[in-house]
Amino acid sequence: MKNADSIIRKDIIFHGRVQGVGFRYYSVQGATALGLTGTVENLYDGTVHMEVQGTEEAIDRLIIFLQQRRYVVIDSMDVRSLPVVEGEYSFRENDSW
Numbered sequence: 001m002k003n004a005d006s007i008i009r010k011d012i013i014f015h016g017r018v019q020g021v022g023f024r025y026y027s028v029q030g031a032t033a034l035g036l037t038g039t040v041e042n043l044y045d046g047t048v049h050m051e052v053q054g055t056e057e058a059i060d061r062l063i064i065f066l067q068q069r070r071y072v073v074i075d076s077m078d079v080r081s082l083p084v085v086e087g088e089y090s091f092r093e094n095d096s097w
Contacts, residue, residue, distance in 0.1 A: 016075035
């Protein structure tokens with residue numbers, strides 16, 4: 001990743017056809033390839049929750065990558081900024097249920 005000043009963290013809830021279509025798998029693959037860190041998990045209401053950290057450009061590229069996956073349909077996203085987390089070195093699935 002670039003210098004620390006350009007690193008941001010976002011909390012994103014994805015709405016649409018995002019469960020049962022490989023969304024979390026693709027999230028881990030894409031985020032890892034882009035050098036992003038964070039977590040992704042299914043929520044009980046059928047949405048997917050992601051916390052992702054990296055450059056704005058890399059996060060945008062991850063979202064575009066996810067939108068281009070077969071069977072994934074992102075209808076909308078709720079996005080908010082979070083404080084950057086120090087000492088996080090990977091992007092992983094959070095097995096919440």
